[in-house]
Amino acid sequence: MTRKTATSTDPKKPAARKRVAGTAARKAAAKAPANPFKINSKEWNREKVMDAVCNAIASSSKSITTILAAGHQGHPLPDYATVARWLNEKDENGANPICDQYARAKEAQAEFMAEELAELHNKAWVPVLDPDTGMPIVVDGRPLMTVDKASAAIVRLEADNKKWLMGKLKPRRFGDKVTQEHVGEGGGPIKARIAVEFVRPPARSEDDES
Incomplete structure (x- = not known):
């Protein structure tokens, strides 16, 4: 005769473990600092990202890939492919403020390199x-x-x-190449002006007519 041993199972224990795991996950998420360069922790804030990147470019001789890979103040930054896409995008008027900001930062970087060179x-x-x-x-x-x-x-x-x-x-x-550029007033194009002046001929005498 075989004796069966009854094992008591508590159906509440798995649910309790799930609640504990969920609580721990929420606490971990709450402790993790939010990325200030993202909007709602999802999309990148282009203005804040480019401000940080361009400031780093203008005050160092580092490349943009190095700056993006290093992050900013412990926060990750987007990869180069993302920023390159931003630089190539244009609005309906054909303008790109981000690209203009980046171009000014690179010019400032040249001045920084000149100071380093000294x-x-x-x-x-x-x-x-x-x-x-x-x-x-x-x-x-x-x-x-x-x-x-x-x-x-x-x-x-x-x-x-x-x-x-x-x-x-x-x-x-x-x-290295020195060029001469002729420009008009205020750096604009040279304007050509042609003036035609009509002059009345002198009166002729009778002796001249003969």
Whole structure:
């Protein structure tokens, strides 16, 4: 004779576990900081995103892809494909304020690179190492500095890259090619004016007629 052991099941336990899991998920969602660059945590706020991106561009020599990948103050930013789509979109009048804002930021970045270029020579200085110990030589409490071929080559390469980028970002000021442009008043086109003046001929005498 086999004896069956009855097992008591509480139908309320699974429901209780689901309620606990749901509560924990809601608490986790509440603790997660909202992304200030999104609208209702779904769509990107283009104005806020481009303000942050353009400020970072104008105050550094970083590319837009690097800035987007790094995020802003711990908050993620959209990928480059999204921003590139924004830059190519135009309204019904053919205007794109986002593209204009980005263009101004890139011009400001060229000015920032020019300031960096003025201080770039400091990177060429390297400490002189003791040939026996391999440690920097210190004179009067300061390391003895020099410029070797390797450091000079690195600085020269970085300077050439910055100059090339500056010429592309702001060719009117930093470009290698010098051009002469003739413009009219206020930078507008030259206006050609032709004036025709009618002059009465002098009176002829009788001697001239004969």
